[in-house]
Amino acid sequence: MMRTMLTVFYKEVLDNFRDRRTLASALLMGPIFGPVLFAFVINLSVERSLEDQERTMDLPVIGQEYAPNLIAYLRSRNIDAVDGPRDLAAAMDAVKTGAHDIVLIIPKEFGEQLANTIPAKIELVSDQANTDADRDARRARSALMSYNQLLAGTRVVARGINPQALQPLNIDEVDVSTPSGRSALLLGMMSYFFVFAALMGGMYLAIDTTAGERERGSLEPLLSLPVTRDELILGKIAATCLFMALSLMLSLLAFYVSLRFMPLERLGMTPNFGPGVVLAALAIFLPFILVGAALMTLVASFTKSYREAQTWLSVVLIAPTMPILIVSILTLRPRLEFMFIPSLSQHLLLVDMVKNEPINALHVSISVVSTLILGILLTWVCARLYRREGLLG
């Protein structure tokens, strides 16, 4: 039994290693794709957030001449007033079409109203549905609010009142999120890439050992040998598992290395992803490999050809990432019942580790055991299906 399985395992591994093209896509594409995309996203957001505070922003203003002090104040906040469109209608058009993100309109009466302590009207035209313009709009709005407070302060001082009277509340926000915690949202994406890389690593073998073997015509001679079909399919699934594990390890390593080169501190994040966490993540994700290998083999064994198998397996690639996506969107916290769901439980445990939070031993054991049980169950179903006559197509 063992010898036959090992023979099949060894042959499939050798066969796959010799197939350069599929090997490259399995062991390079999957593991590298994640970190590269990740580095790109992180660098982009770092650039943006740094840019925001230092960059001088141009603000189109209609009627600059009516509020020289306000314009001077804005300049002190790195906001340069530039000539805006002709009138309100033109301004609304410009914002709608995206020619300007935001336009400030100062009416002729501004100075007069201010002098008479009538609330002076100014207009800020922006498109609140345009999230891209939101940053600039927020910055302009906040500058205007500070100017408002500044004026209010001067007025009460002129009337001999302590300006602190205008601030009855002193709100002090205490943020309990740690730099590791802030990393979690972004780094939660990592589990998606680990799942993806693991599945990619075994995909070709799962197809090759089922649909591929049949299409090639090597299945029938193989089945006419004095071995049981259980031995054959178990050897094949084991080989698929090996390549999935290799791909997963490479993916972990790629993240471990690339995170070192990402300017995460500048985003206020220090992910807890040292060698210890990498190994723990490997251990937690390993049971998932059996589920993935058996699932892919199962799906591929129903298909008629290599091409059809590829189509179906790309659906399988997405399936395990769905629970991760849903939980990320709903920002659900780890719960006991989530630990019964493969891929989701691994994701939640990884997020906890990256956040440097204590790991619940019960959660870990439920995740490992339930994922393994599902994997064994799926393997058993595979073996049952491998015994049927229709296998030959």
Next chain:
Amino acid sequence: MIKVQGIRKSFGKVHAVRGVSFDAPNGKITGLLGPNGAGKSTTLRILYTVLKPDAGKASIDGADVVTDSLAARRRIGALPHGAGLYPHLTARENIAYFARLCGLDEAEIDDRVNDIVTLLEIGDFAERRTKGFSQGQRTKVSLARALVHDPQNVILDEPSNGLDVMATRSLRELILKLKDDGRCVLFSSHVMQEVAALCDDICIIANGLVAIDDSIDGIREQTGCEDIEDAFVKAIHMVTPE
């Protein structure tokens, strides 16, 4: 020694085999002859145990193909129709893989593979990966793979398909050699001349039924045709409703 008694097999509404019986004794070459779709491949597939018969019995050296299929497979070397190789493995590795799966001792494998490589004249391309092999080369390697564990019974499904004159000739020599070794050789073909030139016994099947199971001379006698091709056609008409 292969015994087949009244086997039947249907795929949905298609009755591929509707009651086939024959014996293929040791030291003889038995030919399964019939037009395309007669049920030859299905019969052979049942014998090398990848299909199960709906009814009837078949055994290899006494081992039942259904209840004792592992023992039956141990006694068979099979060359299925259109058998494929592993393109990333060399010819030698392809053969050695099957030898290992057949349970040969590690020490034995190298010698056995060398013997079969010499026997089938594979030496020239034994170390090359099988991707891009010609049909003749592929058939030789598939044959070597099927014979590497020295089986008593050899089942070949249309082995001469796609072979050129030289390759067909060496295949014929090999089959005769297997017979001289005292093995039971069962092979299928739809070419009457080929079967007539080789076989001791011919089982003509058509429409899932056995038309005639006899020697060449017996078939000539039964059909009253001197020409073997005429005899073949006449036999087929015996079991095919018009």
